[in-house]
Amino acid sequence: MSNICTYVTILQDRNSFVPANNCFKRISGNTGTIRRGVNHVWLVKKAQQGDADAFVTLMEQHKQALYKVAKSYLSCEADIADVMSETTLSAYEHISELKTAAYFKTWITRILINHCKNELNKQKRCVIVEEIPKQIIYEDSTADKDFIDLIRELPEDYRLIFVLYYGEGFRTREIAEILEISENTVKSRLKRGRIKLEHVLQA
Amino acid sequence: MRYHEKDMEQILKKDLVISSEVEEKMQKTYRRIQNENKGNSQKVKTRWRKLTTAAAILALALTATAGTAAASYLSEHSEFLQGLFGNSTKESVGARQIPVGANDGSTVNVDAPAKEYIPVDEEKADQLIGGHITEEQTVVQLGEHTLTVENYVTDGNAALVYFTLERKGGVTALYGDADTNNGKGAYFTDDADFYFTFTDQNGDFAADNMYLDVEKSTSEKYYLYSYLVWTADEDTEVRPQLVIDRYPMSRGKFNSLSGKENEKANASIEREILALPDSGTVDMKKLEQDGEWICSYSPISMNINMLAFAENKELASDPYCIDSIELKFRDGSSYVLYEKDKIDNAGYTCGVGTEYRTAFNRIIDPDELSQIVINHERYAICK
Numbered sequence: 001m002s003n004i005c006t007y008v009t010i011l012q013d014r015n016s017f018v019p020a021n022n023c024f025k026r027i028s029g030n031t032g033t034i035r036r037g038v039n040h041v042w043l044v045k046k047a048q049q050g051d052a053d054a055f056v057t058l059m060e061q062h063k064q065a066l067y068k069v070a071k072s073y074l075s076c077e078a079d080i081a082d083v084m085s086e087t088t089l090s091a092y093e094h095i096s097e098l099k100t101a102a103y104f105k106t107w108i109t110r111i112l113i114n115h116c117k118n119e120l121n122k123q124k125r126c127v128i129v130e131e132i133p134k135q136i137i138y139e140d141s142t143a144d145k146d147f148i149d150l151i152r153e154l155p156e157d158y159r160l161i162f163v164l165y166y167g168e169g170f171r172t173r174e175i176a177e178i179l180e181i182s183e184n185t186v187k188s189r190l191k192r193g194r195i196k197l198e199h200v201l202q203a
Numbered sequence: 204m205r206y207h208e209k210d211m212e213q214i215l216k217k218d219l220v221i222s223s224e225v226e227e228k229m230q231k232t233y234r235r236i237q238n239e240n241k242g243n244s245q246k247v248k249t250r251w252r253k254l255t256t257a258a259a260i261l262a263l264a265l266t267a268t269a270g271t272a273a274a275s276y277l278s279e280h281s282e283f284l285q286g287l288f289g290n291s292t293k294e295s296v297g298a299r300q301i302p303v304g305a306n307d308g309s310t311v312n313v314d315a316p317a318k319e320y321i322p323v324d325e326e327k328a329d330q331l332i333g334g335h336i337t338e339e340q341t342v343v344q345l346g347e348h349t350l351t352v353e354n355y356v357t358d359g360n361a362a363l364v365y366f367t368l369e370r371k372g373g374v375t376a377l378y379g380d381a382d383t384n385n386g387k388g389a390y391f392t393d394d395a396d397f398y399f400t401f402t403d404q405n406g407d408f409a410a411d412n413m414y415l416d417v418e419k420s421t422s423e424k425y426y427l428y429s430y431l432v433w434t435a436d437e438d439t440e441v442r443p444q445l446v447i448d449r450y451p452m453s454r455g456k457f458n459s460l461s462g463k464e465n466e467k468a469n470a471s472i473e474r475e476i477l478a479l480p481d482s483g484t485v486d487m488k489k490l491e492q493d494g495e496w497i498c499s500y501s502p503i504s505m506n507i508n509m510l511a512f513a514e515n516k517e518l519a520s521d522p523y524c525i526d527s528i529e530l531k532f533r534d535g536s537s538y539v540l541y542e543k544d545k546i547d548n549a550g551y552t553c554g555v556g557t558e559y560r561t562a563f564n565r566i567i568d569p570d571e572l573s574q575i576v577i578n579h580e581r582y583a584i585c586k
Binding site for chain 1: 208211212214215216217218219220221222224225227228229231232233235236237239240277285291292321322418419420421
């Protein structure tokens with residue numbers, strides 16, 4: 001947390017550098033979503049110059065979004081912890097290669113998804129020696145239960161699109177880029193997913 | 204309960220409670236980054252890069268970790284590499300039975316082998332062949348269709364091509380879907396009034412299989428990936444060219460013509476030959492035993508001397524004399540390229556004379572090979 005405070009302080013001290021009206025421009029209504037604008041771009045640029053504290057601040061800003069994406073792929077918290085850690089290390093290693101700072105969220109989401117897929121592939125190749133009960137612990141939050149209940153009703157291919165679209169405010173074009181599928185596919189899955197949820201949950 | 208759009212939005216937008224396990228791991232990761240960064244940041248970066256490179260080498264050997272390093276590496280040739288070597292546009296399928304048309308018009312079920320696609324490490328792939336992937340597009344207008352050859356790479360034995368075909372109102376000249384992807388590939392329709400193929404500089408055709416990215420493609424734009432095997436007998440450096448035939452009518456109508464009408468129409472086919480950009484040839488390594496050539500291989504393909512495996516010279520012209528091919532790597536992983544009737548992990552295979560030429564459906568690092576196993580004969584590869 002101290003790192004976040006450091007950067008908030010710096011931003012406040014540098015009003016001439018960071019216009020107040022552009023700071024923390026929110027693109028989504030709730031407190032957990034990412035804020036875009038000068039602050040975000042500035043942090044990316046600082047991180048690209050090797051500033052670890054800026055990078056950590058950036059990751060903290062995106063942690064909630066990444067957690068939701070990972071949770072729509074993986075059910076085991078230990079696996080989620082691993083992929084988020086690996087994503088953080090990969091992103092820090094390669095952040096200098098990110099050409100457009102404004103696309104950081106799209107970029108890091110794609111990295112996370114690749115790690116999640118790798119994790120799933122690893123699991124498929126493993127021989128299960130002991131079946132672990134698939135009991136989900138909600139950690140005292142009804143939000144988590146609602147989230148899990150909802151995405152469980154969706155086919156795997158649709159889950160992530162729903163989380164990215166409704167939860168994270170990505171546009172269909174951005175989702176298409178992240179998932180490397182056509183925008184039309186994203187739109188049709190959103191449409192079919194909505195119908196499916198209505199039908200399944202009515203029954 | 205019924206979910207309305209607004210309910211979904213509210214649920215998916217709510218913050219989740221990040222578990223203590225994830226939180227602790229993230230804090231540990233942050234501390235690692237910050238501690239490493241306290242020293243000479245350049246030194247830290249170098250060390251990490253070395254670690255990543257080591258991981259990439261392992262990943263290239265097509266293990267469970269493949270793709271980890273690639274995840275954050277943004278290749279200029281990403282679409283090419285993913286489409287031809289990765290699993291983001293293709294789904295693995297198990298051994299199964301598929302219906303095929305018999306001569307009497309009925310259908311019979313035949314055994315189709317399993318196909319496995321795996322993630323590609325783009326960074327490592329770029330290291331291996333990136334310098335030989337062409338950058339310059341070749342764009343050709345074919346009536347209302349536009350053909351764009353985006354990239355290709357060749358090692359003289361096989362070639363891999365990424366191209367698109369588009370038409371406002373919908374592509375009509377080519378057909379492809381998930382079934383053709385698992386079969387003989389996309390094909391030209393009877394509505395097409397053109398045909399294109401790839402040849403070497405001498406006009407020798409390449410046998411190929413066109414794979415359609417069914418996720419990314421739209422009705423107006425097809426994204427296609429072609430695995431080609433060169434059919435020239437002689438070992439010469441291949442300089443690929445695009446050969447286009449423009450028909451005076453649709454191919455369906457053309458094929459229905461007979462006699463003089465056919466001859467007349469045949470004479471009016473316009474052929475255009477375009478040299479494709481030259482980006483050199485990926486090196487192949489040669490494996491010999493006791494002076495006999497066994498096979499050659501590169502990151503993208505393999506050429507096997509069937510004379511070394513067939514019972515006699517006559518049978519050496521039959522690709523079915525090869526029962527199995529497996530590439531084993533130094534880290535213990537393996538690539539089962541072919542196992543008769545069971546597994547076919549090749550992009551395309553073709554027998555040319557007494558040579559068995561096959562394009563891989565993934566990229567390999569020849570320097571990481573420890574063994575090549577053909578028809579259960581093991582050949583150790585020294586580093």
